[in-house]
Amino acid sequence: MTGEAARKQSRLVCRKAEVLDGEMRALRHDAGTRMVRSGLTPRDVTRQLGHGGSGTTRP
Known part of the structure; x- marks a missing residue:
């Protein structure tokens, strides 16, 4: 799955679940x-x- 396809799928799932952008973050x-x-x-x-x-990822 491409990055754009993953973002599109994520937006669709969030919209259906009524999850706001801030909540997703x-x-x-x-x-x-x-x-x-x-431990990762x-x-x-x-x-x-x-x-x-x-x-972007800080321990």
């Missing part, structure tokens, strides 16, 4: 925090969240 932040706390490296979390560089 909070969910992503929570997911990243949980990944780091469970910042590099692995960066890949999972689709960040452009590891500078």
Whole structure:
């Protein structure tokens, strides 16, 4: 799946679930925090969240 297709699917799912953009950001932040706390490296979390560089993901 391309990045654009994933974003489109995500928007569709969020709209159906009535999840707002701000809530989605909070969910992503929570997911990243949980990944780091469970022992994943910042590099692995960066890949999972689709960040452009590891500078976005801070331990």
